[in-house]
Amino acid sequence: MLAAIVLAAVTASPLPRDVPLHVPPPDFGVPATEGTARLRNWRGKPVVLNFWASWCHPCTDELHVFVRADRTFGSRIHLLTISSEPHDVAASYLRLWNIDLPLLEDVDGSISRAYAVPPIPVTIVIDAAGNVSFVSEGETNWPELEAAIQADLPPAPLGTPVPRVLR
Secondary structure (H helix, E strand, C coil), X not given: CXXXXXXXXXXXXXXXXXXXXXXXXXXCEEEECCEEEEHXXXXXXXXXXXXXXXXXXXXXXXXXXXXXXXXXXXXXXXXXXXXXXXXXXXXXXXXXXXXXCCEEECCCCHHHHHCCCCCCCEEEEECCCCCEEEEXXXXXXXXXXXXXXXXXXXXXXXXXXXXXXCX
16 A cells, blocks of 8 residues: 555656646737737747736745746746636736736636646746746745746857846
C-alpha cells in the first residue's frame, strides 16, 4: 500500500494532464486595443499566466510577486492575471489595492477549464517558443518565478549590458 502511494506521488504530473510541460498550452483570445490577440501570437517573449481570485488568500498574498515581475522584466515578458470571478470583481479588487496588473476576466470559466486549473492559485510560464516551461500550483514566491522567467529570456546580444535590478 505504501509503495503505491509513493509511486503515485513520484509519478504525479506537475500540471493537469491537459497542459503538459514542454508543449504549447491551450490557446485563447485576449482583448486588445485592435480586436483580440491570441496567446499563440505572443511567441518571442516568455508569457506568465496567473490564475487567481480575490477571495483566495494565497492568491492575493502573491500578487506582489507579479507586480515585481512586471517592474523587473517590463516589456521583455507578457504578464496576464486570469480570474474566473463574476465581471468586475477581480478588477475592483485590483483597483481597491492600487495594483496595476493586466487582468483577463474568464467569467465563463472556459480558460480555466481548458487549462484544467486545480484549486488556485496556479502560475504558468510559457517560454519564448510557446511551450509550457514552469508550473506552480499554490502560492509562488519571487525566487521561484524570477528563476523561471530568467531561464526563458532570450540571451542578450553581445555587447549589450544585461539590465540589473538593485535590491
